[in-house]
Amino acid sequence: MPRAALYAATGVVAIAGAVALVANLVQGDGDAGRRGPAGAAGAAVSPSAPVSGTATRPASPRASASAPASATPSPSASVSAEAPATRPGTAAPSRRAPASGPALTVSTTPYFWDSPCDHAFLVDRSPQNVLPPPPQQDSVGWATAYGAVSANRQTxxxxxxxxxxxxxxxxxxxxxxxxxGPALDWNQYVMGNGCGGGVDTASFDVSLDLGTPLAMPVAGQRDFPYSVTESDPEVFHVKAHTSGHDVSWYLELEWSSGDREGTLRVDDHGRPFRTSASKDASYYAYPLGSHAWEFVEGT
Structure with missing residues (x-):
């Protein structure tokens, strides 16, 4: 065989061998990509890995190297992998709370009353320097402006x-x-006058005068535990009271969801609730049609 023909034949064999080697390497990467845990189709690819336009193209070695090393992907990884950030409109929104996010939320109303007569504040000011009582929805701003403290009881x-x-x-x-500490020696201002009291049928009673106060169910309401979801919330009334002390306090709500659990602090927007007994039974009221606070002698 001529030498030129021999060289040409040798070159064909070499090229064929190189193609076979490349094919084996690609097939090996595909096998490695299929060694993920069973049923983890949504989490086998890292959310940061590029998404292929064809189903047969294997993941690149770099993409595989960036994937988490955990043998069992977390639920949050599955959710994020199913909804890539590059195409947010293509996946149905998930309502599942991520493992790193809060499982529940608590909205707090620090001052609540069924009728204006049910609540009073202690204010370290004379009646000439105190504005008329606010509606309930404005009570937080009113109390904050005067440094007011709930008198005797607080819901x-x-x-x-x-x-x-x-x-x-x-x-x-x-x-x-x-x-x-000792009860505050401040003036007491009632938010209403001449009105009847309401009946709280869903509340927990807290005596702040006890060494270890407890939230006790009252009016036939059952005790904990309760359960909530996004579509099924619960509303709790916590009625604290004291007859001889000035008490700063907050609540802790203990919860669990699946393998997650925790304790959530509940307070007055970052500050403790504060409730103090009044110095006596006398108070100031603002009757309907009046233009000034009127003193009412305690009995």
Whole structure:
């Protein structure tokens, strides 16, 4: 055989061998990409890995190297992989709370009353320097402006709601006292006058005068645990009272959801609730049609 023909034949064999080697390497990468855990189709590719336009193209070695090393992908990884950030409109929105996010939310109303006569504030000012009583929805701003403290009793409303479809079990509600001292010697201002009292049928009673206050169900309401979801919230009335102390306090809500659990602090927007007994039974009222606070002698 001529030497030129021999060289040409040798070159064909070499090229064929190189093609076979490349094919084996690509097939090996595909096998490695299929060694993920069974049923983890949504999490086998990292959310940061490029998404192929064809179903047969294997993941690149770099993409595989950036994927988490965990043998069992977390639920949050599956959710994020199913909804790539590059195409947010193509996947149905998930209502499942991520493992790193809150499982529940609590909306707090620090001052609640069924009727204006049910609540009073202690204010360290004379009646000439105190504005008329506010409507209930403006009570936070009014109390903050004067440094007012709830007098004798305070009803706090908690609206608890899950952040997803998963059930969140509310295991217990604890009362934590930050500080307790003598009752404040301030003037008492009642938010209404001459009105009847309401009946609270869904509340927890808290005696702040006890060494270890407890949230006790009253009026036939059942005790904890409760459960909530995003579409099924719960509303709790916590009625605290004291007859001889100035008490700063907050609540802790103990919860669990699946393999997650925690304790959520509930307070007055970052500050403890504060309730103090009044110095006596006398108070100032603002009758309908009046233009000034009127003193009412205690009996």
């Amino acid at each position: 706090v409303v908690l609206t608890v709601q899950g952040t997803g479809e998963e059930t969140v079990v509310l295991k217990d509600l604890h009362v934590r006292v930050v500080d307790s």
